[in-house]
Amino acid sequence: MSSPLWSYVTPGIPDELFENLPGIPMSQREIRLLMLCQLRLKSNSVLWDIGAGTGTIPVEAGLLCPQGQIIAIERDEDVANLIQRNCDRFGVKNVKVIEGSAPDCLKTLKQMPDRVCIEGTKSIKETLSEVWKHLKPQGRIVATAANLENLYKISESFAELHARNIEVVQSAINRLETRGTSQSFVGVDPIFVLSGEKLE
Template sequence: MTWPYVTAGIPDDAFERLPGIPMSKRESRVLILSQLCLKKNSILWDIGAGTGTVAVESALFCTEGQIIAIERDEEVVGLIQRNGERFNVQNMTIITGHAPDCLAAIVPRPDRIFLEGGRPVDVVLRAAWDCLAAGGRLVTATNSLEGFYRMVQTLGALQARKVEVIQSAVNRLETRGIQQVLVALDPIFILSGEKP
């Protein structure tokens, strides 16, 4: 399978999934990718990569860069690998490890980080921030108020610049029986900031 476009938004059903493994939905992924402000040569760490949707789409944009997907679950690592192969991604490396413990040993160092996993999130965020290059961007997402508060507090304590918060509420048109209805996706908070 290929994605012949230069825009984000690969449909969710184009990715292989595993039961119980969360996936960044297409509409949320588009917002996440826009907040990452990727360049062709960006080095992105996707911490808590899950199904690998953000990592795969980022790899398609960062043709001269490198994407490092970090995931603790070995079965899920295989899923990310298969999703990368579906889109013929050549510039993605998958690291099996627990954040924040594995982060210090990973090279190359990133100029972009997407964080959607790891507990406790504030500890993982601080460790990721320490690895981020000066001038780099960190984007994080959560659907819980507790996660949102921790992320806001941590970005503030780290003196992140250009902090932005997006709270998305998305509805999709679906066919149910003979009717078409709008179905709400789970709301998500997307936070971003730059390292001085």
């Protein structure tokens, strides 16, 4: 699928091409690339993106999976509307935005996912437990942790759910930025990206 703003088949849309709102989290391009790599999407994947924020993952995944269906879940109405606007900006038609809080809203979703991305939720353990009930066999979960507490909770949940082929990657990214008359390398906040599979 092609987009008027991003005509490439390669993922990694620059952050500035997305509309954003103050205080709304955005998965920065390099972190997004790590997450998309770990999701191992197929052209017809059904992806749930929980805590979709600005909608960067739904847009990228929607472009990468032209026969797929992306469900973007966000609890705040203004943020859900922002996700829809970003999908419209990029001409992405296979994203459905659901306004609701995980894990409760997950019980109402009709399509079982084969891929799940969890970018931010207060009830991470409860959400992972509910996701596991719906995830298809051979399905993959990718979750991010920005602090030690969530890293522990996700790791513990993966162990309790008997997830297999677990991988953990921590980002260490610096971007060249112009500040005044000089150029400096500025660090992107480190994020843990965890992934695991449901084998049966």
